Amino acid sequence: MINQKRIEERIEALSKISEQNVEWVGVSRRALTDEDREAQALTKSWMEQAGMYVHLDPAGNLIGRKDGLDKGAKPLVIGSHIDSVLNGGKYDGTIGVIGGIEVVQHINEESIEIQRPVEVIAFCEEEGSRFEDGGVFGSRAMTGEIKSEHLDAKDEKGITRRGALERFGLAPNEIFTKGIRREMDLYLEMHIEQGPTLESKGIPIGVISGINGRYFGEMTVEGEANHVGATPMAQRYDALVGASEIVIELEKISYRYGAPAVGTVAKMNVMPGYPNVVPDRVEMSGIDIRDLDNERRDLIVEQLQNKAKEIAQAKGLSVEFNDRLRMSSALCKQHIIDTMEAAAEEMNVSYLNMASGACHDAQFMAELCDMGMIFVRSTGGSHNPQERASIDDIQLGTELLSRTALSYLKY
Numbered sequence: 028m029i030n031q032k033r034i035e036e037r038i039e040a041l042s043k044i045s046e047q048n049v050e051w052v053g054v055s056r057r058a059l060t061d062e063d064r065e066a067q068a069l070t071k072s073w074m075e076q077a078g079m080y081v082h083l084d085p086a087g088n089l090i091g092r093k094d095g096l097d098k099g100a101k102p103l104v105i106g107s108h109i110d111s112v113l114n115g116g117k118y119d120g121t122i123g124v125i126g127g128i129e130v131v132q133h134i135n136e137e138s139i140e141i142q143r144p145v146e147v148i149a150f151c152e153e154e155g156s157r158f159e160d161g162g163v164f165g166s167r168a169m170t171g172e173i174k175s176e177h178l179d180a181k182d183e184k185g186i187t188r189r190g191a192l193e194r195f196g197l198a199p200n201e202i203f204t205k206g207i208r209r210e211m212d213l214y215l216e217m218h219i220e221q222g223p224t225l226e227s228k229g230i231p232i233g234v235i236s237g238i239n240g241r242y243f244g245e246m247t248v249e250g251e252a253n254h255v256g257a258t259p260m261a262q263r264y265d266a267l268v269g270a271s272e273i274v275i276e277l278e279k280i281s282y283r284y285g286a287p288a289v290g291t292v293a294k295m296n297v298m299p300g301y302p303n304v305v306p307d308r309v310e311m312s313g314i315d316i317r318d319l320d321n322e323r324r325d326l327i328v329e330q331l332q333n334k335a336k337e338i339a340q341a342k343g344l345s346v347e348f349n350d351r352l353r354m355s356s357a358l359c360k361q362h363i364i365d366t367m368e369a370a371a372e373e374m375n376v377s378y379l380n381m382a383s384g385a386c387h388d389a390q391f392m393a394e395l396c397d398m399g400m401i402f403v404r405s406t407g408g409s410h411n412p413q414e415r416a417s418i419d420d421i422q423l424g425t426e427l428l429s430r431t432a433l434s435y436l437k438y
């Protein structure tokens with residue numbers, strides 16, 4: 028039986044492990060921090076209680092495993108993440124890891140015989156909330172996409188990802204020397220929706236068709252510092268005006284393509300930032316463009332960068348681009364969607380077929396094996412302290428995750 032109370036207690040316990048800051052009321056647990064280490068230790072203890080043996084791979088992924096009778100079979104893997112954005116919610120990522128552990132605990136408690144091994148992974152650094160490259164790291168490293176320069180990305184204190192991994196007691200070079208790619212037969216992830224769709228339709232569960240791909244990058248606009256009083260408007264080279272037009276342009280392009288295309292600029296660093304001085308440099312970071320169709324996403328990036336060049340030229344400014352990350356979109360496998368839908372119908376639970384606007388570890392695992400995702404209705408948005416999900420909906424999602432997993436674990 029899926030134990031709702033245990034799930035609820037574990038979500039609460041993880042939410043208490045958070046970096047402290049007077050402005051933050053939400054959960055702040057960035058990758059490879061002391062808080063992340065503490066959360067991993069607690070998660071490891073739950074994995075062990077569920078009868079799994081647990082290890083940390085060189086990229087900081089926490090991996091629990093329970094063997095099946097068929098020793099040579101590739102495992103079914105259930106995963107998500109326990110790191111968070113700054114001042115975020117307590118459900119994003121955690122319900123997928125806690126739910127996966129609950130499935131294995133259920134298998135143990137009911138002495139269910141499984142043929143295929145099952146693994147639960149809490150991936151390291153799913154959120155791009157600490158290092159400058161906005162990277163997803165742990166699950167991406169498993170696909171072999173991570174290169175040495177990704178280890179040199181710094182956080183705001185100048186600590187590199189390599190340094191943070193080493194402080195975690197890991198040897199990051201083993202990512203390259205030993206390789207961390209794992210054999211997997213199938214990957215499942217349960218996650219809160221983080222958007223308004225299920226709530227607006229009054230449906231508790233989403234059966235996911237695909238996950239948006241993502242571009243992540245920066246732009247730097249340069250103009251000329253000058254006197255705000257003595258310089259006529261027509262003789263200025265105001266970098267902030269140029270940057271602002273680029274932001275509006277991204278919104279226009281995103282609307283033009285319509286859902287699921289989305290575009291955001293997260294941050295602008297305006298310099299010199301003094302009163303009485305016309306801004307001469309704007310660093311635009313967290314330029315985040317997503318779509319279910321990779322080509323369309325790249326077209327949006329290209330159109331934005333062309334428009335930025337036109338704006339800069341017209342205003343006597345210069346603009347430079349820094350493309351940091353491109354994550355491919357991923358489709359969920361039809362046989363898993365069918366299995367999930369059949370299980371939901373058995374449970375008499377209403378569900379919605381939908382795509383994921385948010386990105387997930389699942390889209391990297393889709394490069395290694397067949398992938399499926401379950402959404403649990405959430406309210407209050409996400410990546411903010413108002414993020415909510417009801418424990419009853421989380422239980423439904425976990426029950427569906429369990430039934431779906433068991434149909435592949437027993438044969």
Ligand code: HGY
Pocket residue numbers: 153154155384385386387
């Ligand atoms: O940004 C995302 O979609 C994920 O929550 N990191």
Ligand code: MN
Pocket residue numbers: 112119154410
């Ligand atoms: Mn997130």
Ligand code: MN
Pocket residue numbers: 108119120153218387
């Ligand atoms: Mn997440």
Ligand code: MN
Pocket residue numbers: 031418419
């Ligand atoms: Mn209840």
